[in-house]
Amino acid sequence: MPKLTEDETNDFLMNYDYVMKLATLSDDGYPYVVPIWYFYENGVFSILGRPNNKWVSNIYENPKVSACIDSPNPPYARVTFKAEAEVADREWFGEWEDLAHRYLGEENGHKYYEETKDVPRVLITFRPSKLITWNGGGWHSRYK
Numbered sequence: 001m002p003k004l005t006e007d008e009t010n011d012f013l014m015n016y017d018y019v020m021k022l023a024t025l026s027d028d029g030y031p032y033v034v035p036i037w038y039f040y041e042n043g044v045f046s047i048l049g050r051p052n053n054k055w056v057s058n059i060y061e062n063p064k065v066s067a068c069i070d071s072p073n074p075p076y077a078r079v080t081f082k083a084e085a086e087v088a089d090r091e092w093f094g095e096w097e098d099l100a101h102r103y104l105g106e107e108n109g110h111k112y113y114e115e116t117k118d119v120p121r122v123l124i125t126f127r128p129s130k131l132i133t134w135n136g137g138g139w140h141s142r143y144k
Contacts, residue, residue, distance in 0.1 A: 020047070
């Protein structure tokens, strides 16, 4: 099971439009998983949510999260992690147009940004202590 190198991991997390599948814990104890856009820089993930999102409420109640970011086509690669989320700002109005461009393209991203930039977001960050990576096929020796 080949791992991504540090450079490959940074490239994978910063230069593609892969969507994070974020898992939070609901008040009934079940995982609540949502697809979400993210920023990644210097080992820190940043995500933006609307104040009334269920997953944001889940983080207020329990900051434990886990996530998977994976490539949709072969050769498959993925990054997974667990972390404690930190609510950095409950009414954030910062700059995020680059994020919209990354996921929607230049034209559609600009349009979406302009239409929603005045809506407050909740800025949430997390710094996983460990990223688990996988780069394509092959079996780990424990599975042989």
